[in-house]
Amino acid sequence: MNYQTDVCIIGAGPGGALLAYLLAKQNISTILIERSDKLGKEFRGEHLNEDGEKILKKHHIFEEIESLGLLRMSRVEYWKDGHIFKTIESELGHAGIHVPQQHLLQSITNKAGHCSHYKLLLGTKVTELIKNAHGHYIGIKAIQKDGKDITIQSKLIIGADGRHSAVRKLAHIKNEIRHHGYDLLWAKIPAPEKWKPTIRFTVVNNQQMALFTQTGGFIQIGWNIKKGSYTSLKKQSVQPFLDQLILAFPQLKESIEQTLSSWKDFILLSVYSSHCDTWVKNGLAIIGDAAHTMTPTGAYGMNASIMDADVLSQILPKLLSQGSLEAGKLKVFEDARRKIVEDLQAQQVVTEDSFMEKFTNSLKIEKENLPLFRIQ
Ligand SMILES: Cc1cc2nc3c(=O)[nH]c(=O)nc-3n(C[C@H](O)[C@H](O)[C@H](O)COP(=O)(O)OP(=O)(O)OC[C@H]3O[C@@H](n4cnc5c(N)ncnc54)[C@H](O)[C@@H]3O)c2cc1C
Numbered sequence: 001m002n003y004q005t006d007v008c009i010i011g012a013g014p015g016g017a018l019l020a021y022l023l024a025k026q027n028i029s030t031i032l033i034e035r036s037d038k039l040g041k042e043f044r045g046e047h048l049n050e051d052g053e054k055i056l057k058k059h060h061i062f063e064e065i066e067s068l069g070l071l072r073m074s075r076v077e078y079w080k081d082g083h084i085f086k087t088i089e090s091e092l093g094h095a096g097i098h099v100p101q102q103h104l105l106q107s108i109t110n111k112a113g114h115c116s117h118y119k120l121l122l123g124t125k126v127t128e129l130i131k132n133a134h135g136h137y138i139g140i141k142a143i144q145k146d147g148k149d150i151t152i153q154s155k156l157i158i159g160a161d162g163r164h165s166a167v168r169k170l171a172h173i174k175n176e177i178r179h180h181g182y183d184l185l186w187a188k189i190p191a192p193e194k195w196k197p198t199i200r201f202t203v204v205n206n207q208q209m210a211l212f213t214q215t216g217g218f219i220q221i222g223w224n225i226k227k228g229s230y231t232s233l234k235k236q237s238v239q240p241f242l243d244q245l246i247l248a249f250p251q252l253k254e255s256i257e258q259t260l261s262s263w264k265d266f267i268l269l270s271v272y273s274s275h276c277d278t279w280v281k282n283g284l285a286i287i288g289d290a291a292h293t294m295t296p297t298g299a300y301g302m303n304a305s306i307m308d309a310d311v312l313s314q315i316l317p318k319l320l321s322q323g324s325l326e327a328g329k330l331k332v333f334e335d336a337r338r339k340i341v342e343d344l345q346a347q348q349v350v351t352e353d354s355f356m357e358k359f360t361n362s363l364k365i366e367k368e369n370l371p372l373f374r375i376q
Contacts (some may be wrong), residue, residue, distance in 0.1 A: 001150045005119070006320055007032045008140055009155035010126045010167050012039055014101075015288030015305030016160030017108045022059065022313035024118035025111075026200040028320060031152055032112075035161075036124035037145055040101035045302035046220075047073075047199075047212060052303035055310045064107035070328065071098040071197050071215040078358060082250050086358075096201060096299065098214050124150065128158065129284070130333060136326070137171070137283035156283045156316070156325050160305070163274070165290035173286065174277040180209065180295050180352055182224040184269040189259040191219045192251055202248045203359050209248060216303040219252070221245070227271070231320045234263045271295050273345050279338065280330035287312060292341045297348040304341055311336050 003343040007023055009016045012034035020032035048056070048070075056062040058301050061203040072094035078086040088095065112118045123145035130139040130151070159167025169177060191213060200211040223245075225233060233241075238300055242260055246253045259265065274293040279286050288305030312333050 001148065003031055003119075003150065003152045005029045005152060005154045007031070007156045007158060007316070008033070009158040009160055010140065010163075011159070011161035011288075011290070012105065012106075012109070012120065012122075012161055013160060013288065013305065014045075014104060014302045015309045016158065017105050017112070018055075018061075018306055019057075019158060019287065019309035019313055020118060020120070021108050021112035021115070021159065022062075022309060023316060024115035026313070026317050027117055028317060028359055029117040031119045031121065031154070032126040032143055033121045033126065033140075033152070035123070035125040039122070040107040045296070045299060046098055046101055046104075046214070047302075048099045049299060049301035049303050050092060052306045053097060056096065057307050058310075060367070061107050061111060064110065065099055065103050068103040068107060069100065069215045070103065071213060072096075073098065073197050073213065075196075077198050077200045079200055079248065080359060081209050096210065097253060098197075100215050103215075114268050118206055121150075124302045126161070126166050126170070129167070135282060141197045148232075155283070155320060155323075157285070158312075159286040159290045160309075161290055163289040163293040165286060167284070168276065168286050168290050171281050171284055171286075173279075175283070176275045176277075177293075178270050178274070179227055180349070181227050182352075183227055183230060183271050184296060185221075185225055185230070185266040186269060187221045187223075187260055187266045188214070188218050189221065189252065189255045191217050192255055192308045195219070195251075200249070201355075203356065204248050206356075208355050209245075211249065218317050219255075223266075230268050238263050269296070273348065275342070275345075278327070279334040280327045282326050285312065285330050285333060291346065292338075294341075294345055295348050297351050298344070300344045300348070304344065307340075308333075 006029045009020050011033045012032050017034060020030045023030045060195050073096045076088040076095050077084050109120060124142045126140050126142045128141035129137055132138050137157050139151060140157055142150050144150060159165050161167055195234055197213040202209050210222040212220040242256055273295050276291055279291045289301060289310040294301040294304060320323055
């Protein structure tokens with residue numbers, strides 16, 4: 001099967017899905033391909049900050065998500081030895097919003113589905129990039145779940161295919177990885193009755209642990225472990241690990257005992273951030289995690305992908321109408337976003353390095369790092 005389009009976007013995560021909608025809405029023919037046969041895999045970043053919120057509101061997507069379900073965090077709390085010792089409340093009225101991926105992606109793709117210039121191909125995995133004789137990218141080859149090969153000719157290819165981006169590899173874009181000394185174990189448990197929608201931090205075993213309240217009555221546990229230690233950890237009994245979790249948050253005893261009993265109940269996230277030497281080539285750009293993977297600290301990753309999509313959707317219509325899709329022209333996008341993203345990545349390192357200080361010398365939280373938050 002052969003397709004022809006203006007823009008072919010690979011990856012229907014938050015960045016790719018939003019960009020596809022924003023382009024199709026401007027009558028730019030857009031094909032979005034996604035290797036999974038359903039949208040919104042679990043355990044992707046789900047906390048929206050004020051930047052992501054603003055963009056989703058600007059494009060009238062937020063209210064659709066709200067009708068499917070989201071949850072505003074009332075505050076951030078710091079806990080020690082099973083007791084709360086500091087809370088931070090936001091002057092925005094919330095300290096982040098939990099948005100289930102399913103709700104986010106469904107809302108965006110529902111809206112996009114009303115645009116006549118939009119096509120979504122699920123169960124479709126990119127396998128090859130096509131170049132013309134001048135080395136300009138002019139399309140992709142992909143394989144579908146039923147084994148059929150397809151070709152999509154396009155004026156522009158967008159790699160929005162996440163941290164392990166195939167587009168980035170196929171376009172030979174150099175990607176430098178930085179390890180941050182820790183990996184993360186994730187688990188999801190039911191929230192006890194009357195559990196407030198909060199983000200809670202504590203220290204267990206000299207490592208950060210965070211609890212994120214989720215829509216629908218759940219808590220997502222994020223537990224930092226030493227980088228690369230999971231293989232040996234897994235060989236030990238999980239019980240002492242669970243006992244420490246209960247000690248840190250005694251209110252969760254019943255929920256933990258009912259839900260967690262083996263390492264299989266946790267999901268490992270290998271934590272790193274990345275930096276590409278370029279985000280653009282002739283006829284191609286990469287966005288979101290494909291261009292700049294971030295660590296989970298501060299929950300910036302999904303929000304950064306959403307911002308990339310918003311910025312690029314404003315730049316592309318003019319470039320497409322002028323037929324100017326060389327790297328030099330697409331660079332305007334990279335110039336608009338790279339410094340902002342790299343500053344956030346630097347901020348993540350500062351936050352990670354200073355986390356333990358909050359639990360010693362009577363909580364040193366710098367107010368200027370949290371301009372919209374009131375510390376109590
Ligand atoms: C456990 C965890 C918690 C996080 N918490 C937060 C948070 O609270 N807030 C926040 O802002 N960020 C968070 N992040 C980061 C956030 O999830 C990512 O930054 C965000 O999902 C990146 O969006 P994206 O659209 O760039 O890529 P992704 O969400 O990774 O989407 C890429 C898409 O491309 C598809 N794809 C991949 N390869 C191919 C291929 N070859 N062909 C076709 N399709 C392909 C994938 O299936 C996927 O759907 C977290 C990340 C993790 C792993």
